[in-house]
Amino acid sequence: MALDEFTPADHIFENEEVLRDSHRPDELLERDEQLSEYQAALKPVIKGTRPKNIFLVGQTGVGKTVGTKLIREQFNKDQQKYDHIDVNFVYLNCKKLSNSYRVAANLVNKFRPEDDQITTTGYPRDMIYNMLYRELRNTDHTHVIIILDEIDSIGNDDGILYELPRCNDNEEVPPEDTYVGVIGISNDFTFRDNLSARVKDSLCEEEIHFPPYDAEELARILEHRAENAFVDDVLDSSVPRLCGALAGQESGSARYALNLLYKAGDLARSEGTPRVSEDHVRRAEPLVKENKIRRELERLPSQSHLTLYAVLALHNKDKLPARSLTIYNAYQTAAEEVVSDVKTQRTIRDRLGALQLKGFLTMTRENRGEGGGRYDLYDFGEIEISMIRDVLANTDRIDELFPNK
Ligand SMILES: Nc1ncnc2c1ncn2[C@@H]1O[C@H](COP(=O)(O)OP(=O)(O)OP(=O)(O)O)[C@@H](O)[C@H]1O
Ligand SMILES: [Mg+2]
Secondary structure (H helix, E strand, O other), X not given: OOOOOOOOOOOOEOOHHHHOOOOOOOOOOOOHHHHHHHHHHOHHHHOOOOOOOEEEEOOOOOOHHHXXXXXXXXXXXXXXXXOOOOEEEEEEEOOOOOOHHHHHHHHHHHOXXXXXXXXXXXXXXXXXXXXXXHHHHHOOOOEEEEEEEOHHHHOOOOHHHHHHHHOOOOOOOOOOOOEEEEEEEEOOHHHXXXXXXHHHHHHOOEEEEOOOOOHHHHHHHHHHHHHHHEOOOOEOOOHHHHHHHHHHHHOOOHHHHHHHHHHHHHHHHHHOOOOEOHXXXXXXXXXXXXXXXXXXXXXXXXXXXXXXXXXXXXXHOOOOOEEHHHHHHHHHHHHHHHOOOOOOHHHHHHHHHHHHHOOOEEEEEEEOOOXXXXXXXXXXXXXXXXXXXXXXXOOOOHHHHOOOO
């Protein structure tokens, strides 16, 4: 086949970068209330007193990460005017960190120069915490605010969320050396609900909820982005509204809405149509939906991957729907093969709950009649099982369970 010529000419996009997830908008629309709550929670810091610990929760794509980054930038700009504070915001994305130990070790390295990094395995746990406290004590900053994004990855192993928020109180890091504050961010409501009471008390001094966007909010966000992204007048005026409506129905995620608009433009470009129309949006939707589900599956914590694997194994034996105990037994077999830490039945029941909330599994509650109690039965939902299989077979470590991939 004769290949098309590569040319920079583009009749649809002025600057498609603006529609990518990596693009940082310079303001966050439709989030005034949440951002002022957020700023209020940081008030003690700018006053030079002890920070409050903050927990940010809300579904995926609702501006938690980008909002945090904008707040941090604003704070850094404003704090230059004052001599009494010197605040260091330390951002860590915990996506790939499956326990408190790894989070602590990665934090230690955030304070160290390139050539003095520690290995992130192998130390006794106490020693890692002590190393972290030492870094916090010795820093020249008045405050260190540690931002732990996607913190749900650590699952039940939430010790760090107990240790860090109280390190000023127990004098591990005396407040006169450094004030320490923690901002935890999560899109997993089950994780928040299952935090132990002791963690909840200290971490969630301020809880800020980012709700999903509605169709109109999404349409306004898209219209704003479209101004710089598209060539003038190529977008049918109803397109942002339709993307907003579809994304609003789907989940209220701005990421999803932006992906939809981007994909619609992309289709128009590759088909050589002069304008982006509703038809492009409708055809873009199934593609974007599938991508989103795949991405969410890929991003699940490893214990959730193993739990899904167990459900898949039961599906292959025609044993679905299944009770959590049956799934747990299948999980144990798989977990013993690929990871060292096999979790308790309770943890896996929580993972099943989280998977159900995210729509990867369905749950029905059965009553066994008088005095028989109730039990829950899990099954796959509407998502294609072949996709789940494909993602698991290409996930680090879990892939070992698919010898004939
Ligand atoms: N109010 C908004 N205005 C403009 N863009 C937004 C807004 N909210 C979110 N976005 C965009 O949507 C995308 C997702 O936002 P963000 O990464 O902050 O989501 P999140 O809440 O952290 O999601 P997750 O839980 O998946 O990490 C980003 O590209 C971001 O720029
Ligand atoms: Mg985020």
